[in-house]
Amino acid sequence: MERLFLDRDSRVHRLSPEVKIAAVLLFTVVVVITPREEFTAFAGYAVLIALVTAPARVPAGWLLRRSTIELPFVLLAVLLPIFGHGERVDWLGLSLSVDGLYGAWNIVAKGTLGVLASLLLAATTTMRDLISGLDRLRCPAVITQIMTFMLRYVDVLIDDARRMRIARLARAYDPRFLWQAKAFAVGVGSLFLRSYERGERVYLAMLSRGYTGTMPSVAGRAPAREWAISSALPVAAAGMAVAAAALP
Known part of the structure; x- marks a missing residue:
């Protein structure tokens, strides 16, 4: 990033x-x-x-x-x-x-x-x-939180997508044409479900550690x-x- x-x-x-x-x-x-x-x-x-x-x-x-x-x-x-x-x-x-x-x-x-x-x-x-x-410029907290989570987990999602592609290639299937797009669409759907499940687990872990809906404020001006x-x-x-x- x-x-x-x-x-x-x-x-x-x-x-x-x-x-x-x-x-x-x-x-x-x-x-x-x-x-x-x-x-x-x-x-x-x-x-x-x-x-x-x-x-x-x-x-x-x-x-x-x-x-x-x-x-x-x-x-x-x-x-x-x-x-x-x-x-x-x-x-x-x-x-x-x-x-x-x-x-x-x-x-x-x-x-x-x-x-x-x-x-x-x-x-x-x-x-x-x-x-x-x-955050210091008083940008809406929900935007900075989304950006923070994106920064933290986008590399994880990229690694997931890379592993899924390697697994598909290991099974001798490498879609390159429009009529083979089904495998790609299935992979995208699977990646979305994995991301959603990971997000739920991360959110529950944050709640268990005292998360109240706002990120800790950054000190200093x-x-x-x-x-x-x-x-x-x-x-x-x-x-x-x-x-x-x-x-x-």
């Missing part, structure tokens, strides 16, 4: 998780509400991401490789200028929609910045710290200095948005 976390000794890693979550969330909000025509503002946001990446000691190649998760949305954006309506321009023999071009830019720019910011958060914060930070440091990202982004809007 910690595949995205990079164990580095940096000032960004040492920041409390709640301040990093708040900073990324506010930065993303600023990016999303920025009009798509403000190209200067988006360039400034990219510079801010780079300025955070350097002290966090996160390799640029690592970010770029994992940002390919947005490729399906990029492919969708490529189609917008072709099939869009309204005013059109000619480029390399193609008739492209102006509104579609703006829409494609809007998706690619905002999506890329959001993905990069999220990857930076994941690279500098462990999953357990993220859940702890959400982020100092004001860390809040001030983390606020530099969204504040700078907001300043760039205002400055770009003020330009003629």
